[in-house]
Amino acid sequence: MKVSEFNVTNMVDDIQKQNGKIEDVYFVACGGSLIDLYSSEYFVKRESKSMHSAWIPSKEFVLTPPAHLGKNSLVFVCSHGGNTKETVEAADVAYETGAYVITYTHNPQSKCANSKYHSIVYAWESDTPQEEKPMCLTYAILNELIHRQEPEYLLYDSMKDGIEKIDKIIRKAVNDTTNKAWVFSEKYYNEPFLYIMSSGAAYAQSYGFAICSLQEMQWMDCCYINSAEYFHGPFEVTDENHLYILMMSKGKTREIDERALRFLQKYGKKYEVIDAENCGLETIEENCVDYFNAPLFYEMSVLYRTAIENKTRHPLSMRRYMGVVEY
Incomplete structure (x- = not known):
């Protein structure tokens, strides 16, 4: 249908x-x-x-x-x-x-x-x-x-309300963040490697940002990390030269992202924060807001990859292998 x-x-x-x-x-x-x-x-x-x-x-x-x-x-x-x-x-x-x-x-x-x-x-x-x-x-x-x-x-009405509200929230957030994404791409579009972090229901958005938006669509080397796992190995490579994108959720797993941010502020230098708390999610009920970080961060990844494309001049649709060779 x-x-x-x-x-x-x-x-x-x-x-x-x-x-x-x-x-x-x-x-x-x-x-x-x-x-x-x-x-x-x-x-x-x-x-x-x-x-x-x-x-x-x-x-x-x-x-x-x-x-x-x-x-x-x-x-x-x-x-x-x-x-x-x-x-x-x-x-x-x-x-x-x-x-x-x-x-x-x-x-x-x-x-x-x-x-x-x-x-x-x-x-x-x-x-x-x-x-x-x-x-x-x-x-x-x-x-x-x-x-x-x-x-x-208990979430029935709250989820229905969130589904109804999220489109308007995202459209405003994308509009408000566009210039920030352009500035990021100006500084970092030629970076040799970057790490992308998120947590909870939005964890797959760091995964998707890495494997789809950047590896597939921009042929960029990058890695995705669950913010909770950052402190169990990956944080050892943190220094002033490594680039991070941290997508900070609103909801129950936010403290995981906040801990990662504190570490980056202390030991890193190059990092970009995409914070759901600055994107309008406060109008969604607290008991279900966790689940609406995911569609928000997906659209943010689209915004950032498009800004990067505008600098690299590498079309998002260009492929070397996918749909081109047998695999």
Whole structure:
């Protein structure tokens, strides 16, 4: 279905009718699409008492499918282009076990848009609201499902409110941060190596910023680090010459990021802080704000990579291997 036809109540009705009580939720994709699903896996793991969750790269899911995968499983599969071979294979593996398979794709003619799945075809334009993109679509489905399965669940209204508010918050934050991103790129676009850190539900955004925005799209050498793990090895390379980008969350894991910042202020010199507390997230309820750092930081990574592209003149779409050679 097109995202304009999507109705969360109807979909959860269908999930419960076809598969009954959901016990396991799996999030399966590759690269940027996998990154889009991480915060939802984190959400289930932290908030649901009736469901277990796992976040698994597509080929790994195909080769070593979870033992619990089956009738009482919900599987989210995402592929932007819709034809990534291992992701289509993963969707088929899940489908054949009787799991309820939701596929996301931008391409209505793709294999992931096959009617045998419960496919959602989303738009991906500059004016597409966050609530119509995979991250918030997944939040909406899971929020409704947990609400129905767990009478004691307390985040239902707060999550709905956050999903409604986050697009406006992000658009203002991007506008307010644009000049800061330009200044960063002027200073550091030619840096030989950088580290990117974040924590909690937004951890995958440092992962995505590194492997997709910079390694894939700019051919830049970089490394992603969970802020909590910074002090268990990576901080030993900190000095005045190494560059860091620290994405500081608002919510329960903020103290992890603050500890990393204090260390950088004392021992480092080159670091960029993208702070969610300066981006408008205070209007989202404290009990669920953790989950909205992820879409915010994704859009910040897009802003920064575009600023870097403008300096390097390396087109974001240029590839050396992906879709060019056999691999």
